[in-house]
Amino acid sequence: MARTRNGGSAGCSIPHVSSTVSARIAHETHVVQSPLQQSPHQTYLRLVKRKRSERRHTRKGAYSTTSIKALPRDSLIEVVATVAAHSFIDLHNIKLCCKDFLDTAEDNYVWERVSLDTFPLIQWLPNDKATSFLNRCMECGNIDSLYREGLRKYFDYPNGKIDDGLGILKVAAEKGHNEAKYVCGMISLCSEDNEVKKQGLKYMHFLRKLKCVVNCRKKVKQLLKSVWKNNVVLVRNSHPLCNVNSTCKGWRVKKDRWVLLDDDDDDMSLCEYCRWDHELEFFYRLFNI
Structure with a gap:
């Protein structure tokens, strides 16, 4: 039977591992301080087990993401509308989370409830984005928008x-x-x-x-x-x-x-x-x- 460089038999060699895993094995065998030093094979198995655990964790995270898709659209709209009613900035942030929130944020009900607290009553330096946003709010019957328009017309x-x-x-x-x-x-x-x-x-x-x-x-x-x-x-x-x-x-x-x-x-x-x-x-x- 052929002998390996370290004196072991070829039939007992550990499975082939990549250089990255080999480096991790070397690190593990170096840092573990124990009277019963683990063999490279045991260390390899422990790393495989850890990798499987990481994959399971990833799958759980993916499941959490897909659970958003499982929500009825009406419920998703209500969630986004509640966030929008609290703060326009929060609405902007939730739109960045995923495509589902981004699409839902375009529903008229969300625009009807979005808060305009951060917008000044008079746009002294108007820009196209702000004007378009405020016009959409008015078209959707947003009560903040109605209130502001009423103030402008009454007191201006x-x-x-x-x-x-x-x-x-x-x-x-x-x-x-x-x-x-x-x-x-x-x-x-x-x-x-x-x-x-x-x-x-x-x-x-x-x-x-x-x-x-x-x-x-x-x-x-x-x-x-x-x-x-x-x-x-x-x-x-x-x-x-x-x-x-x-x-x-x-x-x-x-x-x-x-x-x-x-x-x-x-x-x-x-x-x-x-x-x-x-x-x-x-x-x-x-x-x-």
Whole structure:
């Protein structure tokens, strides 16, 4: 029987392995410190076992990817739309994940719900991509887009169209846009018409129950920073909503002792009319009236 260089028989030689695996074998046999030194054959088997484990791990990863395809399209659309409603940037990132998300992101329902928080109200340096994106949102009935268009038309001086703007704001409010509800509510409370005021009170009471009045005010203020506001549109209401004397539970508001820094500071037990008289002062200052 032929002898190998190291003295073993040719019939007992280990299977042929590539130079890369041989290098790994040499490394393994060098680093393992044990009284019972492993043979090259044992080391080879251990490496094969590890490789099989890596293949199984890869197959599991592939299965996870294909599970996306197993989702019904409606469910996939809802997932992408939820991400889009949180952030336009998140929508952009999820589109990069796989072709399924990229295709789903083109559904009109996703465009209807995508958030426009990162977009300024006025595009001072418009570009074709931004314009195309915003136009698609408007075409799909995106409520952020409706809200912004309503603000532009109502407050943009001197090119604003007040009636059209208010109508668009009301559509956005009825579709569930909270900042649109806030603006419509405040505009309505500036009116001398009692029926119009009732609609404004309805909007504001809804927001107060959600504890988001202050948050809506801050968002409106931030968005309107870039707009030349037409302050002749609104006039200060000459009659406060609350006409009760010192017996009113909201008397502290009238004396400017109620400073609402957060919605949690809003005491629901106090007079609601006083609450909105107080909120109107913020709104008047926003438009310098």
